Amino acid sequence: MQEKIDIKNYLLPGRLRKKDGYWHVRIDAANPLTKEKIRHSQSTKIRVEGKNKTETKENERRAGVILSDFRKKWSNYYFNEEKENNQEILFVDYLRDWLYSVKGEVEPYTFKNYRMIVEKKVVPYFEPQKLLLGELKARHIQEFYTYCLNEQKLNPNTVIRYHANIRKALQRPLKQELVSSNQADLVDKPKKKKFIAKVLSPSEIQKIFNEIKGTHLLWSSIDFDKEILEINNTVVEGEEGKVYNRLGTKTKSSHRFLPLIPEVKVFLKNLKEEQEKNKKYFKNSYNQEFLDNVCVKENGDIIKPDYVTQAFTKIARKLGFENFTFHGLRHSFATNLYLGGVDLNTLKELLGHSYLNTTAEVYTHLPREKVIEIGKEYISMIMKSIKKDEIKNKKITYINSNQPVSKILK
Known part of the structure; x- marks a missing residue:
């Protein structure tokens, strides 16, 4: 049987990093017990550059103190079984860190939706309440849904999506036996509206x-001779607004072939000629990244x-x-x-x-x-x-x- 880690002698490794002119603290390590990836990050709200060298050095020292506390907090969370230590983490802080931890596990567009729900909807509601993770009860979540439906006048289907995110986030501490139950399972979620x-x-x-x-087809997916369109590409916009092509569709069934009707064929051929003229006009300024995309601007930039x-x-x-x-x-x-x-x-x-x-x-x-x-x-x-x-x-x-x-x- 693997020996229990003594929290006094073990701290999760962490580091400081610079982002947007501020010091950020970050933990990116593997759980030595479960081998599960542990990722947590947050801003210290301390600027990297001070007014002079002395202030710059002091800012880095202060950020280092925050990093030390940050490592202790999350080491307690993962390796100390006492409930009071788990309660030291605010529910909204946990949500933010859960969001960061799943970033590499889901598609960029899915993560973008997760982030919108957590940062724009859930956190603004719960943050003023300063609820600790261990204090969160089903009634708190139920009150949030009631607020969304009655005060925000949101569609029940939208609230169901919020519920799915909250429940998914609360599954992790349940599996790690940090909480006794997933409180989201005890909530009456709204009935789906047809x-x-x-x-x-x-x-x-x-x-x-x-x-x-306009279309997000690829020129390579169009067979003008056989008059067939192949749907085999997805245009994805990541969280930072970067757009890129992802070969493949959401599901196997989404990959399909469609007939190229005469009206569309004429339109696409004319569009192709127009794009060739734009390439010659813009020369080196023409965006070379999306040459295969049908739906681009005059300078070759992708249309989001x-x-x-x-x-x-x-x-x-x-x-x-x-x-x-x-x-x-x-x-x-x-x-x-x-x-x-x-x-x-x-x-x-x-x-x-x-x-x-x-x-x-x-x-x-x-x-x-x-x-x-x-x-x-x-x-x-x-x-x-x-x-x-x-x-x-x-x-x-x-x-x-x-x-x-x-x-x-x-």
């Missing part, structure tokens, strides 16, 4: 497309994913489509194809869903009025495509657009 997508008809979507152009989604929402609102988001295009795409007669299995492949019931959810919750509206538009499109002489010769039966849509589509 998502009802706003769906637009083909003509409404066309109005938006007339205003906005967040900018695309935000700009899209603004344009949709300007055209009179309130609360219609970029993601709403997927729902509209699936709904319009389904009402046009495309079967669920085909839709599943086009959308990149892993499960058929996920695809079904896209349209089964549509308001009846919207289904009728889109259905009538499809009927109108079909009728316009039929030659007038065929109608005159009664080679087809004219459909009354006032019939129930379910009967028409059959």
Whole structure:
């Protein structure tokens, strides 16, 4: 049996580092008992450079004292089983350090969301309360959820995401037997609100497309000869705002091939020619990092994913489509194809869903009025495509657009 570490004789190794002009303390080591990676970091709020050499040296000494206390605090946390030592850590401090510890374990975009929830939502609420980790109870978390729902008027689904983060963070001290239970498991989380997508008809979507152009495809993923688009790349924006390409998609099902329809083919070819002209114009100033990306600025800089989604929402609102988001295009795409007669299995492949019931959810919750509206538009499109002489010769039966849509589509 491995001998218990004596806290008096063992301190986690730590160091000082300079960041943004301030001294930061950092622990980055392996737990000698469990071999688990231990990472903690925080600012001392002490400037690296003083007004003179004497002050600069004094600042470093003061930062060293904070580092010593920092090492003792976290050594107590990991290696002293007495509860009072665990209670010395504030809940918000623990959350910040947990956030840092998982940074290398998750995707940059996932970490960005974790960080937003912890730093912008959870910490500002709990920090004034000065709750210690050992003092945190389910009622404190429950009060936070109530505040979010009643005072902040947040969607229950948003609060559920907060709950998932808090619960995940509290699992670590539970596994290390530093707390007796995960208090988040004792909370009544909000009931998930069924998502009802706003769906637009083909003509409404066309109005938006007339205003906005762009994609995060790669040129190497487009086969103009075979007229196929391959979805095999993800554009990721990290926590510092750096954007980069990550080969591969979120799930195996997301990797898929789509037909390159004539209108899109013409648009992409014209865009390719325009980019080639921009390369010649900007010469050495043209950004060489994103040469394979379709969606770039005139100087070759990548267009950030967040900018695309935000700009899209603004344009949709300007055209009179309130609360219609970029993601709403997927729902509209699936709904319009389904009402046009495309079967669920085909839709599943086009959308990149892993499960058929996920695809079904896209349209089964549509308001009846919207289904009728889109259905009538499809009927109108079909009728316009039929030659007038065929109608005159009664080679087809004219459909009354006032019939129930379910009967028409059959």
